[in-house]
Amino acid sequence: EADIYQTPRYLVIGTGKKITLECSQTMGHDKMYWYQQDPGMELHLIHYSYGVNSTEKGDLSSESTVSRIRTEHFPLTLESARPSHTSQYLCASSSGQLLEQYFGPGTRLTVT
Amino acid sequence: KNQVEQSPQSLIILEGKNCTLQCNYTVSPFSNLRWYKQDTGRGPVSLTIMTFSENTKSNGRYTATLDADTKQSSLHITASQLSDSASYICVVSDRGSTLGRLYFGRGTQLTVWP
Numbered sequence: 241e242a243d244i245y246q247t248p249r250y251l252v253i254g255t256g257k258k259i260t261l262e263c264s265q266t267m268g269h270d271k272m273y274w275y276q277q278d279p280g281m282e283l284h285l286i287h288y289s290y291g292v293n294s295t296e297k298g299d300l301s302s303e304s305t306v307s308r309i310r311t312e313h314f315p316l317t318l319e320s321a322r323p324s325h326t327s328q329y330l331c332a333s334s335s336g337q338l339l340e341q342y343f344g345p346g347t348r349l350t351v352t
Numbered sequence: 353k354n355q356v357e358q359s360p361q362s363l364i365i366l367e368g369k370n371c372t373l374q375c376n377y378t379v380s381p382f383s384n385l386r387w388y389k390q391d392t393g394r395g396p397v398s399l400t401i402m403t404f405s406e407n408t409k410s411n412g413r414y415t416a417t418l419d420a421d422t423k424q425s426s427l428h429i430t431a432s433q434l435s436d437s438a439s440y441i442c443v444v445s446d447r448g449s450t451l452g453r454l455y456f457g458r459g460t461q462l463t464v465w466p
Contacts, residue, residue, distance in 0.1 A: 246395075333396070343388075348393065
């Protein structure tokens with residue numbers, strides 16, 4: 241099992257609140273990713289990072305922001321949560337030539 | 353348009369039976385193809401990863417095949433167990449960037465009944 245962790249696992253929060261989803265990995269991987277997944281749908285890349293101080297937006301437009309101050313830590317922040325942000329958020333990291341990705345357990349976010 | 357299509361969308365089988373899941377893709381240029389298992393409420397876990405030159409790869413009771421000419425892959429599960437109930441996701445990576453862009457299928461939801 242991969243050493244990549246996400247907290248919280250579940251979060252129910254009211255509209256307008258600021259939230260930060262935590263992701264950390266102990267494998268020393270340079271590349272990290274955030275995905276959004278709705279039930280029965282494919283994963284969509286919303287942010288990625290090649291390394292410290294490197295962040296890029298993914299394919300799916302997202303109102304969230306990320307930071308990468310340390311190799312092992314890649315938090316995602318929503319400044320003002322809305323019901324449309326309700327989804328599962330998956331963090332991943334990768335290594336090697338094939339960039340095999342290891343996923344965290346996910347955070348299920350519900351915005352009421 | 354780069355796409356990954358999986359079939360069937362859902363499948364129910366009895367414990368002990370075999371099954372085969374299909375994946376067709378149009379991703380080009382092709383780098384590798386991965387199969388992931390995703391339990392409900394969890395993150396995906398890698399089962400196999402195959403490059404262009406690999407036709408088959410096994411991981412215990414899971415055997416993946418790849419036909420790069422027809423752009424098709426299959427995942428065969430032998431002697432299914434209740435714990436095999438999960439979503440199986442086909443993911444294709446291109447060679448278009450250092451990042452290795454990933455294209456995800458929507459998954460096949462497998463349910464194994466006792």
